[in-house]
Amino acid sequence: MLFSTKGVSLCAALVGATLGHAIALDVTDDDSIRSAASTIAFDMMTYYTGNQTGKEPGLLPAPYYWWEAGAMWGGMVEYWHYTGDTSYNDVVAQAILAQASPTNDFMMPEEAGQLGNDDQVFWGLTAMTAAERSFPLPTTANVTYMELAKGVFNDMAGPRWNTSTCNGGLQWQFNPNNAGFYYKSSIANGGFFQLAARLARYTGNSTYSDWAEKTYDWTARIGLLDANYYVYDGTDDTINCTGIDHDQWSYNAGTMLLGTAFLANISSNSSSPWATRAQGILTSAQHIFFSPYPNATNVAFEFMCEEALTCDNDQLSFKAYLSRWMVAATQMLPSLKTQVLDLITPSAQAAALSCSGMNASVCGTKWYVGGWDGTKGLGQQMAALDTIQGLLVNGTEPPLMVPGS
Ligand SMILES: *[C@@H]1O[C@H](CO)[C@@H](O)[C@H](O)[C@H]1NC(C)=O
Ligand SMILES: *[C@@H]1O[C@H](CO)[C@@H](O)[C@H](O)[C@H]1NC(C)=O
Ligand SMILES: *[C@@H]1O[C@H](CO)[C@@H](O)[C@H](O)[C@H]1NC(C)=O
Ligand SMILES: *[C@@H]1O[C@H](CO)[C@@H](O)[C@H](O)[C@H]1NC(C)=O
């Protein structure tokens, strides 16, 4: 994705506004969780205009980029899976299929100018979730969700895996005209890693687990993932990946976490390293992305930008993916469940308290302030939704497997 410089969608006049009526959330009551999720999802969907006459299905209006729409639909597939609410299914399926592209790999020609490996993989991961959750496919569809996920994988496992520098890795951007072509980013490589790991479990085909392992090994060898399981943002191929950008963003850790949890699930070998790796990434993410202050133990925050409110629109949504992937990881590796719920539960409570802006469905950015912080936007709704609906994971089916598919 091309990072926006537009900055946070901040209603300056409203900063410091007094607390309104927050969304009620009793984390021990599934009906209360469903109701809170439904309220937040409704508000989130008010940002979507693609199903209106004359608009293109699947897209969000400016300032939200194409990739974030793909990411949001993944959250909405999970919304249906976790809550059972089918209200948005037709809109969500239409949106995903509308962006599938003539080549069935989300390579939308009109997005060519901004489409990077990370953008494309977010749509691929959404298609993967739809396949794993058996999300209803419209009878008019000319492609399956699984075919779309494989389409994205096949693009990245081809010539885009670039061994001419750094002994491998995906470039952030695959279009040489885009800034970021010489950057090998964790979100591109981690997204591909996660997609390959999930395809491996779904299909049972070792081609995918081989690619997942190769990508993980490359990421660790180059230093994007360190020995203590911290995940850094990217590296520069013009210097053969000898230097690392040490910024830490929550979605980078999240994507590596879920990929390792999937590989742990399919390795029956007790000396397999994947469970250790998943546990390590979760614990490092806990150190960096939770508990910003002693008064906010285990509450999630985006530590690079949240306290100063310098997160851009992309970054404001990152907590959504960390939550989404932490929660999904508990289905793959039940040994993570207690630790994940110990983080997600206070985060969900704090997020719900932050949803007290305006009409009590507008969520803020800083969950640790104990109320609404005067900000609003799509990313804030997404982050609150993925975190709160994740509390329902315990009662839901794990991802489907269709060996030989
Ligand atoms: C809540 O208020 C915001 C800001 O006025 C508005 O954009 C949004 O549509 C409202 N949401 C609901 C659910 O009414
Ligand atoms: C678009 O989707 C929303 C749900 O998010 C729905 O309320 C609305 O009726 C739909 N609009 C059209 C024109 O189908
Ligand atoms: C599938 O149908 C959509 C319209 O819904 C179209 O845009 C797309 O090109 C078709 N894909 C193929 C591979 O025919
Ligand atoms: C591989 O990376 C090199 C160095 O950045 C670049 O010149 C080349 O175009 C890349 N190849 C592909 C297929 O992207």
Ligand SMILES: *[C@@H]1O[C@H](CO)[C@@H](O)[C@H](O)[C@H]1NC(C)=O
């Ligand atoms: C670039 O780094 C790789 C290891 O990542 C190494 O194998 C290769 O020899 C290096 N190339 C150059 C020209 O230094």
Ligand SMILES: *[C@@H]1O[C@H](CO)[C@@H](O)[C@H](O)[C@H]1NC(C)=O
């Ligand atoms: C496994 O997946 C690869 C990549 O899509 C494919 O080429 C191969 O035929 C598959 N193998 C089996 C046994 O299905």
Ligand SMILES: *[C@@H]1O[C@H](CO)[C@@H](O)[C@H](O)[C@H]1NC(C)=O
């Ligand atoms: C078990 O996993 C270890 C570490 O990945 C590997 O070296 C070993 O070959 C595996 N054993 C079997 C039987 O697959």
Ligand SMILES: *[C@@H]1O[C@H](CO)[C@@H](O)[C@H](O)[C@H]1NC(C)=O
């Ligand atoms: C793999 O996932 C299934 C489904 O959630 C679960 O029952 C099983 O315990 C997991 N396996 C491992 C090794 O954690």
Ligand SMILES: *[C@@H]1O[C@H](CO)[C@@H](O)[C@H](O)[C@H]1NC(C)=O
């Ligand atoms: C927790 O402490 C931080 C830093 O002092 C402060 O900004 C925040 O408002 C506090 N939260 C609550 C709920 O009091």
Ligand SMILES: *[C@@H]1O[C@H](CO)[C@@H](O)[C@H](O)[C@H]1NC(C)=O
């Ligand atoms: C999850 O469900 C199991 C039974 O399916 C139950 O024993 C356990 O207490 C539940 N955990 C939570 C955190 O709700």
